[in-house]
Amino acid sequence: MAAVIPQAAATKPSSVAARKSRTGYLLLFPGIAWLGVFFAIPLVTLFATSLQTPIEGKTGKYQPGFAVGNYADAIAQYWPQFLRSFLYAGTATLLALAIAYPLAYFIAFRAGKWRSLMLVLVVAPSFASFLLRTYAWKTILADDGVITSTLNNLHLLPDGRILNTWIAVVAGLTYNFLPFMILPLYAALEKIDPRFIEAASDLYASPVTAFRKITWPLSLPGVVAGTLLTFIPAAGDYINASLLGSPKNRMIGNAIQNNFIEFRDYPMASALSFILMAIILVLVFTYIRRAGTEDLV
Amino acid sequence: MRWLRKNFIGIFAILVLIYLFIPIAVIMVLSFNNPVGKFNLSWNEFSTDAWTGLCDVPGVCSSFVKSVEIGLMSTLFATILGTMISFALVRYRFRGRSTTNLLIFLPMATPEVVMGASLLALFLNMKFPLGILTITVAHIMFIISFVVVTVKARLQGMDPRLEEAARDLYAGPRAVFRYVTFPLVLPGILGAALLGFSLSFDDFIISYFNAGTMVTFPIFIWGAAQRGIPVQVNALATLVFLIALAIVLGGQFVNYRRRKKLEAPLAVPSAPPMVADAMSRS
């Protein structure tokens, strides 16, 4: 015989299963602990900070408290920024969806062997600095630049400029988060068997009808995922507003940053963050309720 | 006109791709600019000064190096932790799966302001000094989720029969992992690491909140945005972009060559007529 197969002692099934389960917990623990300590707990700390009260006589210093009124103050003072953030983010998301869907459709169904290359090209711009890309729009949308001049000549610009208006901010948001819309859309579209569409044609559906009845519904998970992944970071962004907008266009992210870094009004900043987080969590949980948690990760 | 309608989607797609690259082109072109004054916003005259003197402006290179350091450290830890979680999720049974999935997903769905702010609140309350450590800790935190998503997908896509075949062929648990599971998961892990590094390197908001006086490359750019961004920044950013693009395209090219080899006609060796018959038909 070529090699001797050793006779090992019989292992009891139950201990093998138990060992497997323990290893699972061991593998899980470090990463989950890290997330627990540096993601979950800070959110708790954030909440605690939002309830702090100022210490008499010492500006910039706070003590633990239960000042729920901080939240009322936060909303009263900053509700325009909240509204603006959701408006800008919402508009940007819709624009991104309109721009991304045809591209994702093309890559999924028409691109053939160019598919991988096109996906690389979609992701590639993200390799250049986010800040610089946003900053570049200051050049592209400059008052004396081609685009602004052309639109001005067509009398399409109410303010005579794009930069330092909400238009530039929304344009920036749309551009920056476009890949986050394209990729989930592509992932969902790619899963659709083209033979479904062929079957629809066979059963007398026009291309538009086939899209409405077959492709669009089947791509909905991707639409929802892309919408979430675009809207959420856009709502919290403040870079676009800072670089491309005027003080009239400041978003809630700006307010949070100012309160934390400049004003050092930690309770206010924390309350603002928490409100933003809460609103977004509502959106996320609505999505989860529909789709379950297994597809999240 | 008919042609236009038929190819509308294709034309639209190309236009969107061009749209995605316009700012990149602007960045690259302006890296060869010699601007009037401090603001590098519009073209003045051609110059390679920024490229030849990459570190001439104080802070540019030091912040760049800091970002690379932080990127490497955080990617290393996040990839290890994230890969471990992926294996646990795909291969093992445990209680609290929904909660775990949620905890992993939430950082990807939370606005960076909230994550940056909450970590800052934690560090402030603990009176922990802000600096390179806090930045790295923060980066590891938000990269883990992306690693899990990437590696988990790769693991789930692996044929479970392959590991059974290895066990059938005398591979014990450690050998199965070493010779079958790990080599097949490795591309996913490397992809996740690449993704993690790029996320860390380009991160601004979370870093800004938790940096204290430490300056990373994005923080430097933000600070310079008000005063005028040095042309060197454009040059460095272009460099990073080109290197990353080269790596990814290189990977694509290798795959392309590998696929080309599959299509090459297979040589028919001399064999007994029956088998040769079977082979020519298979």
Add this chain to the structure above:
Amino acid sequence: MTEQNRQVEDLHLQNLTKKFGEHTAVDTLNLTIPAGSFFALLGASGCGKTTTLRMVAGLEDPTEGTISIGDRDITGTRAFERPVNTVFQSYALFPHLDIFENVAFGLRRRKVKDVKPQVERMLELVELGSMARRKPTQLSGGQQQRVAVARALINQPDVLLLDEPLGALDLKLRRQMQIELKRIQTEVGTTFVHVTHDQEEAMTMADTVAVMNSGRIEQLGHPADIYELPRTVFVANFLGQSNLFQGHKTGVSGEDYVVSAHAQNFAVPSARTFTDGDSIIVGVRPEKMTVLDASDAGGIPEHHNRVAGRVTDVSYMGVSTQYLVMTSWDQELTVFEQNVVVGDRSAVGDEVVIHWSPRHTFGLNGAAGTSVGVDPDVLELEAVNQALAADVVEG
């Protein structure tokens, strides 16, 4: 070229049971597979054959029972400790290794020093010597299948398990691979256990066939024996086809039972009847029957069993012609006649008499009913076709 001269031992499965929760996949299996034989486990999907195979391989743990090779009890050992190798249905070739390393895998894990000569010899055996450095995805289905066989065989296992290995191949290639595998088994002398749902494949390749149904073995034996003499309705219907008549014993005539079914009398040899009760199902294989025009019925030998009917379908199949004949009690019988005389065929609508020798008749326990073992999809399809036809006619 003989790979080895070694003592191969019998494989014993004793009281082997596997339960998945409430569902019993394998039910108290007792089986001895003789050393060096080509053994087939035949059954429909879900009958437990693959589960049995995986338990022998060590990829599933039995709920009860033991598995032994000769005197060695291997039940508690893990897959990588057993001298058993598997050829998987999807081949499961390692995509990141080339053919050489795939085949060498088992040897390397067993710390064999110089694998090159053995690997090259094995690749020659399966006619793939020139493919050693290619990757599995560069090979055709048939070639991948041979690599899977080589990868398993090179380890000289006591038992080689094959899990429907030919399922993915097209018909002609499958036939050739069946012959190849049989040739290899004869040369190498290892015990082969082949799991399949294709009864022709099982009968072609195996020395012994075990027909499995719902976790149990219905019948076991040499292919010819179990085909010519099925002992249960399931085997009669699953292995090939049978015409079955539900009846009861009315008397004895010499060595035959007289069974009355549908107001006809049939002679069934008592030696070919497997029930003591009076409820008997009379069975006969389609190829044992002859179709005669009703006007020629006088020429039928006295002692033959006979049934009258009308031809409802004639299918010319090259080698043979298949007739469907409707009886007076609305049962459609199937007859295969070899096309010996060209052109001499009955036509649809003809009144005919079918006859066959009692020697080819068998008797089964009448309790089960005559459709056990027929593919339920086929039964449904027949019902649907009848409904559709009626609908079109009335429509």
